[in-house]
Amino acid sequence: MWTYEHSVETTATAPSVWNLWADVERWPDWNSEIEKIEIDGPFAVGTRISMTPPGEDPIPLLIAEAVEDELFVDEARFGGLLLRTLHRVDPAGQGRIRVTYRMEITGTGADEAGPEIGPGITADWPDTMAALTRLAEAAETAGADEADEADEAAR
Template sequence: MWEYEFSAETTVDADALWRSWSDPNRWPEWNPGIESFELDGPFAVGTTFRMTSPDGDTVQLRFAEIVDGELWCDVFVDEGIEIRTEHRLTPLGNGRTRVTYRTEITGPAADTAGPEIGPQITADFPRVVAGLISHAGGVNQPG
């Protein structure tokens, strides 16, 4: 298994953060890693979607878990690996929220593929989280 996690804390209202997350068609507005986006249904478990990066690579994922106002996970499956990314909001009290992106690569090929592709997948997490927080209306601090 390979894993990586990034988080930041913010005073932006958790509901505003969730609104930005739960409207996937607007993700390209704040996620610099998405050039274009196609959604095959509602923001719901089982719905598939495709994201194309600025360099033209397209990946198809599926929503695997959604807990309204708290978290959502997407999954990519290929030969020998499963890449699961969790997006979580954690209330910290005093009007603060932690925004966390966590990726796990599992499966028979994870020990070799994870160290190779994991850092590529997660390299933009700090910029993406900052973009989400800014889009939702605030400032962030690494957490």
């Protein structure tokens, strides 16, 4: 088995991050390694996603787990390999959350293939996660501004 994990902390809330995850068509807004993406149903367990990295063939993903505002797991199979990516949000204290991505590569030949393919797949995670949390924070700021404007208009 091969694993890699990366975490970032943010002032965004879990629902703001979840909303970005659940809006699959917008993933390219914060993940530059996606040229095209399609989802064949709701953002829920059992739904399939087709994700195309720039210049590559589509990668079929399956949502294997999904708990709103907490986590989702996608899986991709390549021959005897299973690439499982966990996306999780945890409280980090003092109005912050921790966003964690963890990849696990298991199956036939994972000990050899994991170190060969894993680092290339996960190399962009720090940038991707920074962009994700910036968008989540911005969405909250925009939402707060809209709420303030609505309060002012109601007065």
